Amino acid sequence: MDIDPTKILVRYNVQKEKAQTPDQMAAEMFPKDEPAKSIAKAIFEGEEDDVIEGLEKAIEKGANPIKLIDDVLMPGMKIVTDLYDQGVVFLPNVMMSADAMLEGIEFCKESAGSAPKPKGKVVCHVAEGDVHDIGKTIVAALLRSAGYEVVDLGRDVPVDEVIAAVKKESPMMLTGTALMTTTMYAFKEINDRLLEAGIKIPFQCGGGAVNQDFVASYQLGIYGEEAADAPKMANAILAGKGLAQLKDMFHKH
Template identity: 85%
Template sequence: MDIDPSKILVRYNVAKEKAQSPEELAAEMFPTAEPARSICAAIFDGEEDDVIEGLEKAIEGGADPIALIDDVLMVGMKITTDLYDQGVIFLPNVMMSADAMLEGIEFCKEQGGSSPKPKGKVVCHVAEGDVHDIGKTIVAALLRAAGYEVVDLGRDVPVDEVIAAVKKESPMMLTGTALMTTTMYAFKEVNDRLLESGIKIPFQCGGGAVNQDFVTQYELGVYGEEAADAPKMADAIVAGKGLAQLKETFHKH
């Protein structure tokens, strides 16, 4: 019998299915208008000088420097983080983009004479006894890139200092990273000391040594498998999610 091939459902559009490079995928997501498009491209490429140059053009054209932070810089950063979430690009790309975007934010603040109100404050630290701070540095950069104020306590932070900082800063969330199994037990102590003080904020824990089974042993702990989970958790808190809902959302069941 004759079969009309045009009537057969084609699952994929083969013409469109050819492999696209990360740059091509990003280019499809950039705003169409200039100079926003060039600024977003410069953020994606991690080119700080080009970001500033694009911002200068935008401001000369009458754009409000502070509005550019939300309307262009954050838009460009979101393209990078979305592609990272999809596994198209990798963490070094995200870090380069975050650096370029943060430079842009500082420039806009200088030009505008004020800064946008941060979405919230987060205290970050590396567990006592642990000097590996790359994970914490990434967490802090991604939180800043998402519009949060970060109080970075650094690495090898004694439990007393973590508790003192939380009491002083009243953050919406605390993050802790640990690469060594011997140091992650400090997280349990931080948890207990916070509860003794009547402080019940989400305590996001992650890093090479840490796993979900360990983090679920203490009340305030929420396991963050990846650095990119930190801004997602912060956004969830801003959206009104409590500790139980965070665990429900971010823990694998």
């Protein structure tokens, strides 16, 4: 048989294994057409002015501002979160990109005179007694940049306020962040109060003080190890996943 031995036992990805910088990896993921390519690049670089400039040009040429949110801004941000998931870029990059993308959304909303319909509503808070809100801020930004409406209650939020907000807003999910072990027990109380009220929404809990064993010990709790898990959970809820399935998806066994 006439077989070319050079093609045997070559791993399929050897050709791609040349070291790539994050910028090069992102460049391969950008859309091919303009203005989507320039806008995606500006989101990746966290350049708010360039995002707005690209959107202005697109709208001048007749693009629908609301369609630009779904077709250009969202996919541009997804490139950043995908690279974050792969460990290629880090949280500060994600935050800069999210800010640039959210500025773009505001600009599109103003240009259109209307807002796109959010995918769903999420209430976020930092546990009572806890003033460390960087984690919650990141969760809220990532949820917003994934197309969700966020009701941000802030930090050191009393349990009563969390329950009142959930009753008032009827969110698809509640998130809680705690960085001090003394404050995380508020989550158990929130869980019990929600169940007493007959409200069974997923309650995503995370932050430095919290671990999976603690969160798994109460019925509504789902542990989110990373801030980026929040939009993934929201997407899973939209796709019809219930509490048991969410625990299955996000808890390490």
